[in-house]
Amino acid sequence: MTQTMLETDPLVIDGIPLGSRLIMGTGGAPSLDGLGAALLASGTELTTVAMRRYSAPAAGSTGGTNLFDLLLENNIRVLPNTAGCFTAREALMTAELGREALETDWVKLEVIADEHTLLPDAVELVEATEALVARGFKVFAYTNDDPVLALRLEQLGAAAVMPLGAPIGTGLGILNPHNIELIVSRASVPVILDAGIGTASDAALAMELGCDAVLLASAVTRAQDPVAMAQAFRHAVIGGRLAAQAGRIPRRTHALASSAMEGRPDL
Amino acid sequence: MSCTAPDPLAAHDLSTDVAVIGGGIIGLGIALEAQRAGHRVTLIDPAPGTGATFAAAGMLAPVSELHYQEENLLPLTLASAALWPGFIRALADDGYPETGFRFTPTLALGADAADRTALADLREAQTSQGLDVAQLTIREARKREPLLSPNLGAAHLIAHDHQVDPRAVAASIEARLIAAAGAEGRGEDQTVVRARVTALLHEDPADTRSRICGVLLDDGRSVHAREVVIANGLGAAGLGALPEGLVLPLRPVHGDILRLRVPEHLRPLCTATLRGVVRGLPVYVVPRNDGTVVIGASSREDCSAGVNAGAVHQLLRDAQVLLPAVAELELIETTARARPGTPDNAPLLGRVAASDGTGIPGLIIATGFFRHGVLLAPMAARITTQLLAGVCDPAWDRFRPDRFSPALQPQEIP
Numbered sequence: 211m212t213q214t215m216l217e218t219d220p221l222v223i224d225g226i227p228l229g230s231r232l233i234m235g236t237g238g239a240p241s242l243d244g245l246g247a248a249l250l251a252s253g254t255e256l257t258t259v260a261m262r263r264y265s266a267p268a269a270g271s272t273g274g275t276n277l278f279d280l281l282l283e284n285n286i287r288v289l290p291n292t293a294g295c296f297t298a299r300e301a302l303m304t305a306e307l308g309r310e311a312l313e314t315d316w317v318k319l320e321v322i323a324d325e326h327t328l329l330p331d332a333v334e335l336v337e338a339t340e341a342l343v344a345r346g347f348k349v350f351a352y353t354n355d356d357p358v359l360a361l362r363l364e365q366l367g368a369a370a371v372m373p374l375g376a377p378i379g380t381g382l383g384i385l386n387p388h389n390i391e392l393i394v395s396r397a398s399v400p401v402i403l404d405a406g407i408g409t410a411s412d413a414a415l416a417m418e419l420g421c422d423a424v425l426l427a428s429a430v431t432r433a434q435d436p437v438a439m440a441q442a443f444r445h446a447v448i449g450g451r452l453a454a455q456a457g458r459i460p461r462r463t464h465a466l467a468s469s470a471m472e473g474r475p476d477l
Numbered sequence: 478m479s480c481t482a483p484d485p486l487a488a489h490d491l492s493t494d495v496a497v498i499g500g501g502i503i504g505l506g507i508a509l510e511a512q513r514a515g516h517r518v519t520l521i522d523p524a525p526g527t528g529a530t531f532a533a534a535g536m537l538a539p540v541s542e543l544h545y546q547e548e549n550l551l552p553l554t555l556a557s558a559a560l561w562p563g564f565i566r567a568l569a570d571d572g573y574p575e576t577g578f579r580f581t582p583t584l585a586l587g588a589d590a591a592d593r594t595a596l597a598d599l600r601e602a603q604t605s606q607g608l609d610v611a612q613l614t615i616r617e618a619r620k621r622e623p624l625l626s627p628n629l630g631a632a633h634l635i636a637h638d639h640q641v642d643p644r645a646v647a648a649s650i651e652a653r654l655i656a657a658a659g660a661e662g663r664g665e666d667q668t669v670v671r672a673r674v675t676a677l678l679h680e681d682p683a684d685t686r687s688r689i690c691g692v693l694l695d696d697g698r699s700v701h702a703r704e705v706v707i708a709n710g711l712g713a714a715g716l717g718a719l720p721e722g723l724v725l726p727l728r729p730v731h732g733d734i735l736r737l738r739v740p741e742h743l744r745p746l747c748t749a750t751l752r753g754v755v756r757g758l759p760v761y762v763v764p765r766n767d768g769t770v771v772i773g774a775s776s777r778e779d780c781s782a783g784v785n786a787g788a789v790h791q792l793l794r795d796a797q798v799l800l801p802a803v804a805e806l807e808l809i810e811t812t813a814r815a816r817p818g819t820p821d822n823a824p825l826l827g828r829v830a831a832s833d834g835t836g837i838p839g840l841i842i843a844t845g846f847f848r849h850g851v852l853l854a855p856m857a858a859r860i861t862t863q864l865l866a867g868v869c870d871p872a873w874d875r876f877r878p879d880r881f882s883p884a885l886q887p888q889e890i891p
């Protein structure tokens with residue numbers, strides 16, 4: 211499946227084709243082996259890592275196995291993120307740390323307003339996006355499900371916009387599908403639904419609404435059986451994508467038999 | 478350097494039956510059991526008891542520590558919990574430091590509705606493994622622990638998860654090792670060697686999979702031994718001349734932990750170990766005999782050895798959700814140490830495959846105890862002493878230290 215998706219329907223970001231439209235986070239995994247198995251089961255080709263929580267392998271480090279070795283071994287790209295930053299300045303410094311350690315210009319920009327909601331701080335986000343773009347970063351901007359702000363971030367040069375379905379870690383699903391649809395309809399960069407996903411149907415819905423990809427972490431890493439849940443998401447994202455492209459039937463108030471009036475002469 | 482012909486000029490070299498590298502709770506426990514089994518033991522550590530063991534809260538918690546997908550560890554953790562009372566009995570006499578072992582139960586507490594659901598789901602997994610977890614009302618929980626906040630969402634009683642003071646145990650074992658060896662005429666400097674091991678010594682110096690016959694120290698001396706036990710936690714992977722092909726995938730998982738003194742008028746702050754899930758984040762409060770409590774612990778993989786301010790804040794904040802009176806305590810210590818983590822969260826314990834498929838003679842590995850090193854110390858000691866006696870229990874094969882070493886797996890015949 212992955213192979214054909216890569217050939218026929220890749221997700222292209224910054225000129226790089228990705229065969230899977232499921233982007234995984236790494237937070238909350240109970241063990242490194244468990245995380246590795248879940249990432250493999252998810253089929254993901256891009257995984258985001260919090261630069262504040264994991265330090266990249268020190269040059270010439272010996273022995274140990276860490277998260278970055280695991281991603282490297284499995285050919286999964288790393289998308290460093292700025293989780294835990296509250297100001298544009300911190301986000302900038304953290305992004306630079308990620309660029310230096312991981313040798314990538316990609317960064318998932320997260321600037322959080324407060325610990326209670328973990329919602330993005332729109333003002334700091336705009337400022338940080340502007341500054342990071344100026345420094346040559348490819349910014350994946352984690353944003354509120356606000357169509358105005360999402361478009362503004364794109365205009366500031368974001369490589370992708372990542373509206374939230376619901377606050378981080380809540381598993382509440384997509385609380386405002388209409389806004390997500392609106393964001394998608396006006397975007398000319400990839401739209402990646404990020405945060406709030408609880409279970410497979412939430413991811414399928416995101417894809418049906420027209421999102422280009424889905425990013426999730428806790429829904430898999432904190433599930434009782436992360437590998438099974440990762441597989442569920444892999445299928446859900448493919449299913450949602452195909453459904454979005456297949457052209458759904460209109461919603462009707464009254465029933466319409468699927469094979470009506472058999473044997474009727476066709477006049 | 479070879480085993481059979483120790484350099485006659487090296488007058489300061491030592492000779493022993495069992496050399497244990499590392500004096501954390503694991504190495505100390507192994508040394509003690511090996512000595513009891515009649516071996517002459519030399520423990521080598523520049524600073525015993527200052528590694529992860531120095532930080533550990535000392536919860537002996539096979540039930541409340543059960544994680545999804547980690548059921549494989551349960552036979553080992555349960556067996557070790559069962560050994561603790563006997564292990565302590567052998568340590569408790571007059572003249573030796575107190576060990577802080579207590580049969581206190583554990584209360585698992587949840588703050589909000591989602592925490593309650595998470596604990597209820599976990600309880601189902603625990604009881605399906607035959608473990609004893611009883612649901613309490615908040616009122617019942619507060620009857621036992623009156624200082625608990627009334628604003629809690631769930632309470633479960635885990636009667637068999639107890640606790641010990643790891644620093645006290647380490648000090649007690651070290652004193653006893655020295656005393657027991659002294660009674661047989663061996664000096665302290667032969668029993669606890671305060672030096673760092675730099676490399677293993679092999680019978681055939683050109684073959685790192687040949688018999689191990691001792692270790693080299695950073696002061697230039699050698700310790701010649703019939704058996705070497707590698708029990709130096711995270712330092713194990715950095716030893717020189719490890720068997721070729723052996724991969725010890727250890728990584729540091731740092732934890733911040735606090736010690737606080739309870740003012741007289743608030744004692745006891747609590748009598749059970751309290752383990753909370755507060756809005757999805759874990760925190761625990763462990764009461765000690767001396768009127769202090771331990772609050773822990775964070776889990777970080779940022780390779781930063783110092784105490785993290787955000788972690789201290791979060792621990793105090795969440796502990797206050799369980800016990801508002803935490804705000805009144807005196808903060809006397811903040812400590813950070815690294816747990817020796819492995820990819821599957823299970824220890825690296827046993828012998829290493831030699832080229833002929835048997836174990837490399839003279840070598841036992843006991844590291845990677847991650848979150849459970851204190852709990853697992855008695856079992857690590859028992860399994861190691863059995864191996865020293867030539868007994869290998871297949872029940873523990875899944876913890877073999879060479880399981881992450883592709884080059885050492887039995888070759889399949891095509």
Ligand SMILES: Cc1cc2nc3c(=O)[nH]c(=O)nc-3n(C[C@H](O)[C@H](O)[C@H](O)COP(=O)(O)OP(=O)(O)OC[C@H]3O[C@@H](n4cnc5c(N)ncnc54)[C@H](O)[C@@H]3O)c2cc1C
Pocket residue numbers: 498499500501502503504521522523524525526527528529530531532533534535536537672673674675708709710711712713731732733734773774775813814815816817843844845846847848849850851852853
């Ligand atoms: C915050 C925190 C809380 C914890 N709470 C608990 C708990 O409640 N219950 C529980 O069961 N576990 C707990 N743990 C885990 C537990 O502390 C560890 O699993 C355990 O201490 C590991 O013991 P060890 O002897 O293998 O390693 P360590 O205690 O780290 O000892 C290793 C020793 O090896 C020595 N050494 C290193 N290199 C060399 C060398 N080359 N030569 C000679 N010596 C060397 C070091 O000096 C050190 O003394 C906790 C850990 C942390 C960090």
